[in-house]
Amino acid sequence: MPKLIIDDIPVEVAPGTSVLEAARSVGITIPHFCYHPALAIAAACRLCAVKLLDGPVKGIQMSCSLPAQDGMVVSTTDPEALRMRQLVIEWLMMNHPHDCPVCDEGGECLLQDFTIAGGHSRRRYQGKKRTFQNQYLGETIHHEMNRCIECYRCVRFYQDYAGGTDFGVTGSAGRVYFGRFQEGALESPFSGNLVDICPTGVFTDKTGRFRARYWDYEFAPSVCQHCSVGCNTAPQSFQRETIKIVGRRNDQVNGWFICDRARFDKGYLNDPQRPREARLDGATCGYDVAIDAAAKEIDKFVAQNGAESLAFVGSSRLSLEGMTLLAQLARTVDGSRLCYFGNEEELAGSVAAARLLHEKNSAYLGDIEKAECIALYALDLMEEGPMLALAVRKAFLAGAQIYLVDGDPIPARQKLPFTFTAVATLDEVPFEGGGRGVVIAGAGKKDADLLDQLASGGAKLVMLQPGPNAMAGGLLTLEFGGQAFSELASAGKIKGVVCFEADLPDGLIADIEILACADWRTSAAAAKAPVFLPTTTWVESDGTAINYEGRAQRFQRTRVPGLPLRGLDPKYYGSTADAVAEHPPRLHRREVPGGAERDAWRVMAQLIERLGGRTIEEPLTGRWSKLKDLDPEGEGVRVFNLLQGDPRTES
Numbered sequence: 227m228p229k230l231i232i233d234d235i236p237v238e239v240a241p242g243t244s245v246l247e248a249a250r251s252v253g254i255t256i257p258h259f260c261y262h263p264a265l266a267i268a269a270a271c272r273l274c275a276v277k278l279l280d281g282p283v284k285g286i287q288m289s290c291s292l293p294a295q296d297g298m299v300v301s302t303t304d305p306e307a308l309r310m311r312q313l314v315i316e317w318l319m320m321n322h323p324h325d326c327p328v329c330d331e332g333g334e335c336l337l338q339d340f341t342i343a344g345g346h347s348r349r350r351y352q353g354k355k356r357t358f359q360n361q362y363l364g365e366t367i368h369h370e371m372n373r374c375i376e377c378y379r380c381v382r383f384y385q386d387y388a389g390g391t392d393f394g395v396t397g398s399a400g401r402v403y404f405g406r407f408q409e410g411a412l413e414s415p416f417s418g419n420l421v422d423i424c425p426t427g428v429f430t431d432k433t434g435r436f437r438a439r440y441w442d443y444e445f446a447p448s449v450c451q452h453c454s455v456g457c458n459t460a461p462q463s464f465q466r467e468t469i470k471i472v473g474r475r476n477d478q479v480n481g482w483f484i485c486d487r488a489r490f491d492k493g494y495l496n497d498p499q500r501p502r503e504a505r506l507d508g509a510t511c512g513y514d515v516a517i518d519a520a521a522k523e524i525d526k527f528v529a530q531n532g533a534e535s536l537a538f539v540g541s542s543r544l545s546l547e548g549m550t551l552l553a554q555l556a557r558t559v560d561g562s563r564l565c566y567f568g569n570e571e572e573l574a575g576s577v578a579a580a581r582l583l584h585e586k587n588s589a590y591l592g593d594i595e596k597a598e599c600i601a602l603y604a605l606d607l608m609e610e611g612p613m614l615a616l617a618v619r620k621a622f623l624a625g626a627q628i629y630l631v632d633g634d635p636i637p638a639r640q641k642l643p644f645t646f647t648a649v650a651t652l653d654e655v656p657f658e659g660g661g662r663g664v665v666i667a668g669a670g671k672k673d674a675d676l677l678d679q680l681a682s683g684g685a686k687l688v689m690l691q692p693g694p695n696a697m698a699g700g701l702l703t704l705e706f707g708g709q710a711f712s713e714l715a716s717a718g719k720i721k722g723v724v725c726f727e728a729d730l731p732d733g734l735i736a737d738i739e740i741l742a743c744a745d746w747r748t749s750a751a752a753a754k755a756p757v758f759l760p761t762t763t764w765v766e767s768d769g770t771a772i773n774y775e776g777r778a779q780r781f782q783r784t785r786v787p788g789l790p791l792r793g794l795d796p797k798y799y800g801s802t803a804d805a806v807a808e809h810p811p812r813l814h815r816r817e818v819p820g821g822a823e824r825d826a827w828r829v830m831a832q833l834i835e836r837l838g839g840r841t842i843e844e845p846l847t848g849r850w851s852k853l854k855d856l857d858p859e860g861e862g863v864r865v866f867n868l869l870q871g872d873p874r875t876e877s
């Protein structure tokens with residue numbers, strides 16, 4: 227472990243740590259642009275100069291590319307180093323347009339911070355600035371090439387890290403150009419990371435440009451809800467509208483990056499047409515009136531048909547809090563049925579994962595990245611867990627063998643960022659003793675015996691799930707029982723349903739009475755239900771989700787519930803004639819328009835109380851209570867060992 231001294235502070239770091247990172251570990255930030263912990267070192271910007279006063283290396287050095295060594299004495303404030311940084315930043319800024327007031331990166335721009343930190347505050351250059359033509363890069367990323375300071379982060383991410391081939395660097399000397407080889411939409415499904423990784427405003431999120439400044443946003447740590455990987459994000463909202471979603475570092479789950487689906491698929495959160503008011507027989511009503519009515523409908527139905535023909539149905543869109551209370555709600559109506567899954571295949575896959583995986587055989591991001599042999603088994607990786615494709619690429623670049631099993635016609639559909647060998651069965655994959663082997667299985671139908679065999683054979687397993695919180699559904703099905711809705715419905719065992727954020731197949735609900743429906747989106751079930759209760763989405767609520775590897779992660783409310791100001795119904799402007807032109811609203815109300823939504827678990831708690839159950843303040847109780855205080859900024863915890871009384875360890 228090298229021991230060195232940085233600015234008179236003794237530092238001990240792991241072998242291979244750069245001087246820049248060693249300084250960072252004791253709270254000293256050395257100005258830098260090209261360095262990024264996730265990318266290979268380029269030492270391209272020359273801004274991170276420090277002076278080595280004593281030890282094995284001497285003089286001015288680039289701290290990002292210099293490994294810390296025993297006996298080094300480093301000064302980050304030596305006048306010679308400061309002067310070098312000052313000159314470097316002045317030259318890097320020579321052609322920069324200085325358009326900060328109109329640049330959408332203003333307020334969150336590393337260039338601004340490090341220009342000042344580097345000591346450059348006055349422009350001396352009198353010549354003509356070099357200018358570039360910008361390119362159209364598609365509907366999501368805006369290009370403003372004049373702001374580039376040639377740090378090469380974008381191209382190192384796009385080509386080297388993400389395996390993209392349509393973007394790169396051309397030119398030479400003072401005319402180095404970063405863009406597509408031909409104008410057009412960026413092809414990589416990870417292209418949105420250019421926004422986060424470019425330290426200046428060359429790439430900005432076109433879907434949210436000029437809507438707000440960084441300090442205007444409401445934001446909080448969150449977890450992506452588009453697939454079961456559970457990547458960490460920070461949705462940024464302004465005036466009740468989620469404008470941008472950016473990646474958040476979690477080395478256990480997603481590293482630094484997120485996929486484009488997570489970043490750009492956000493329109494549904496802001497949709498003014500989203501149901502936001504409680505309804506009783508089609509007419510809007512107070513929320514508590516609707517909950518009373520739902521309880522009455524349930525009582526009436528049970529009295530007429532018996533509890534066994536009533537099902538409480540949820541889905542993997544529910545938070546863990548909602549899922550645990552759904553089981554309690556079903557128990558309150560003694561004899562009723564509980565469903566976390568719409569169909570048998572989803573239920574079987576998630577229950578198999580909950581049963582098979584444990585602390586030792588469940589692979590996480592690091593296991594995939596370090597694997598020597600990876601089998602992709604019956605899945606569409608880019609659809610079911612895009613960020614894991616980048617983890618497989620990392621392993622591939624380090625020499626891992628990749629096999630695609632049972633993949634036809636997947637290779638044609640997926641543009642995977644690595645090459646692989648197609649084989650017909652898992653038996654053909656040469657896992658040598660299982661060590662550092664990983665099988666990534668999709669959420670669809672698979673041979674449980676085979677997975678069982680693999681799980682006991684030493685290869686680690688990824689079992690992707692059919693929804694963001696389906697693993698929780700599997701674990702709770704093991705704990706409380708539960709059937710697939712389709713199985714019950716097609717067997718004619720249920721006549722009535724109360725559903726929470728569940729997508730019930732249209733064909734199966736024709737002959738079923740929907741007593742009440744709670745959801746944040748419209749559905750056939752919602753239209754049919756006499757009682758409708760609007761719920762909050764994941765950006766408007768606190769909650770917990772369990773990802774494919776059994777990791778519980780907490781997400782926080784990132785904005786208040788309610789209609790986005792931009793989507794406000796004209797009625798909220800107090801005039802029907804030129805409502806939209808009249809801005810801001812001239813009606814002053816205490817309530818947030820459309821802000822009646824409640825978290826699904828709170829609706830369930832109120833229903834439990836109305837149905838004669840106990841009052842519930844805290845949804846995570848019993849063995850789940852250990853997750854209550856999970857740090858949303860932390861790495862999350864694997865639930866396998868945490869949960870005492872785990873049904874998988876009980877015979």
Ligand code: SF4
Nearest residue numbers: 374375377378380424
């Ligand atoms: S476009 Fe951005 S990331 Fe790429 S080289 Fe220029 S400043 Fe660096």
Ligand code: SF4
Nearest residue numbers: 450453456457488613
């Ligand atoms: S891989 Fe899945 S969880 Fe991660 S960012 Fe993409 S959609 Fe979200």
Ligand code: FES
Nearest residue numbers: 258269272274290
């Ligand atoms: S950060 Fe060290 S040279 Fe760019």
